[in-house]
Amino acid sequence: MxxxxxxxxxxxxxxxxxxxxxxxxxxxxxxxxxxxxxxxxxxxxxxxxxxxxxxxxxxxxxxxxxxxxxxxxxxxxxxxxxxxxxxxxxxxxxxxxxxxxxxxxxxxxxxxxxxxxxxxxxxxxxxxxxxxxxxxxxxxxxxxxxxxxxxxxxxxxLRARDHVEKAVRILLMLCSAVAILTTAGIVLSLFNESIRFFSFVNPIDFFFGEIWNPGFATTGSAAIGRYGLLPLLWGTVMVAVIAMLVALPVGLMTAIYLSQYAPHKVRTVVKPVIEILAGIPTIVYGFFALVTVGPFLSALGAAIGLDIRSTSALTAGMVMGIMLIPFISSLSDDILRQVPLALRDGSLGLGATQSETIRRVLLPAALPGIVGAFLLAVSRAIGETMIVVMAAGNSPVLRLNPAEPVSTVTVTIVNQLTGDSDFAGPQSLVGFALGLTLFAITLLLNILALFIVRRFREQYD
Amino acid sequence: MTSLFRSSLQGVAAPPTALEAGDGYQTVRTPDPKAKPTRLSAHDVCVFYGDKQALENVSIDIPERSVSALIGPSGCGKSTFLRCLNRMNDTIEGARVTGEITLDGENLYSPQVDVVELRARIGMVFQKPNPFPKSIFENVAYGPKIHGLARSKSELEEIVVTSLKRAGLFEEVKDRLHAPGTGLSGGQQQRLCIARAIAVGPEVILMDEPCSALDPIATSIIEELIDELRENYTIIIVTHSMQQAARVSQKTAFFHLGKLIEEGPTERIFTNPRDKKTQDYITGRIG
Structure with missing residues (x-):
């Protein structure tokens, strides 16, 4: 009131x-x-x-x-x-x-x-x-x-206009400072808690450990489990790789079709429809994975004599790949359309076919931008949680077979930080160390992506 | 190469015997007794972009191994007509071409014609230099590679060097063939694009305002080059500059609002135009 x-x-x-x-x-x-x-x-x-x-x-x-x-x-x-x-x-x-x-x-x-x-x-x-x-x-x-x-x-x-514009400028500056300060705050809080975690567990055991078995907080903090990051990291990488194997070819070919072949009418309908895919909440994708894709893959595996678990790295990765298709296709489509028309005409004018033009001129010219889009999609794949919680099987064991259940860094954070946790023992503090690791990985990928995208911008001026 | 057009006349109406423009207007024509034999010929060409008509019943003969200039104010349809000649209008959505264009008597728009091979015979140089973001060598080698013109690496190198020499660029770039083509100056880039077009071994070269993005010195170098190239190629050039048309061409066609108003020997068009509109344009009254 x-x-x-x-x-x-x-x-x-x-x-x-x-x-x-x-x-x-x-x-x-x-x-x-x-x-x-x-x-x-x-x-x-x-x-x-x-x-x-x-x-x-x-x-x-x-x-x-x-x-x-x-x-x-x-x-x-x-x-x-x-x-x-x-x-x-x-x-x-x-x-x-x-x-x-x-x-x-x-x-x-x-x-x-x-x-x-x-x-x-x-x-x-x-x-x-x-x-x-x-x-x-x-x-x-x-x-x-x-x-x-x-x-x-x-x-x-009185130069009121100058004063007002200065005030507006300061307001804009403050707004952008909010985002930066928030990021800094998040990193600091992660950092603080991570340092507390590393007072329980040796960083070497954490980063290079091959066994993940944190035990339960309720058994008392004397029973410190084993906190090996590698199984989780491996799970994350495997799911992300499978996702990109689905998303990259499908997304890129969609982009090529939309930007080079599709008539205007088709494009105006198809592009927004594909972008709707990006608007579906990830938990809905999780249902899709759990109810449809998982059983389908399992049945498919049974039909050809392979043992595929219905919740596995494969299920989670494929559904995540579908989720990332619009991400890749939309960005790549924009990038392909940014390649100057003069280059396309130049190639066609020499008697190159449309597909030769795309393969030899447009794609190489757009490559840095496409790599940027790819890396942004990879960061999303690595940070994605909901689909993996529901469809990857939550089994933090080092396994090579993608048809077996895995667990990822994000899922483990959810597991460790939900329920009754007092943020005093390593069982819950490890969540912060995992979060920090994840943050570092996605940050590096984003920096790499930005760097590549920027180089792309300089190419045609 | 002619096998390309072997069956191209099937199902196509016989070309009109006389060059008469269709309904509505009459092109003023001054025949040139010294003109070389006709190579490329357009009959009643109309172009539509969607519902809009960009070109009305254009008919013209282009003589071989000479330079023909298309002039006229902006939006008069001269570039549209040029793009009809190697079917680049096909790449524009909603563009429609009617009428007939023949190369050595065979219709370019016949369904049997392969656009890809047609464009290898009729090369094009664009308004803005558009080298690919590849090396100088790769830029010139691009066409020969996709058309499989070279059987070995040394053959390819020979084609590249010959083309660069013909485009008058070789001496300037021979030490840096593997440097990026986009690093050259504007005039050099345009000569690189000409070399790239030559490398495919075309018979006709279309140039769409090739000097409009260049400074006067680069322009005069390109003009000299065009003058040399007409020994071997049939060249059609669109230009905004009447001086340029007068300097480089033997035949000139004046377009206005989608119509071909007057065509004839360049000297005649610039000294003694017969149509009022042509005269107005040449004296700077419309433009």
Missing amino acids: GNLVIAAALLLLLGFAYQQGFARSLSLAAEARKEGRRLHSRPRYHGTLVAIWVLLPTLLVLGLWALLETSALRALIVGMLPPEVAGLEGRQLDSAIARIRALASGYGVAGEVADYEQAAAEHLSLIQNLAFLLVLAAAAGLGLLALFAAKRRISLA
């Missing part, structure tokens, strides 16, 4: 500020026109600039309150508690405070409510309301002050 009120008030205030700045600059402009002078910036820039000046101090006040509220109120509650409760430590104090907060919010608590709790809760709720109003008033007051100051600054010469 409180946040909604604040947001609404803020919006009203901003709208008002914009209107004020707009109107003020308009009237200034009208006066100036009589003397043959004009505003430097259009009125809407002046309005926007005033709104920005109002937004900044109000956001500052609200932000400060959001940061300080919890600790300030906590200190207040502790001050109201009787000494024997306030003297408690850690979790017990936390739960005492949480009870009072819950009471104050009106949701009620389980069990008997002590008198001191009731009193503290009432006091707290009063203070909370007061503080809310105070903060709102402070923000609004400061905003209004800023509004008047900003409005007074409006003059013919």
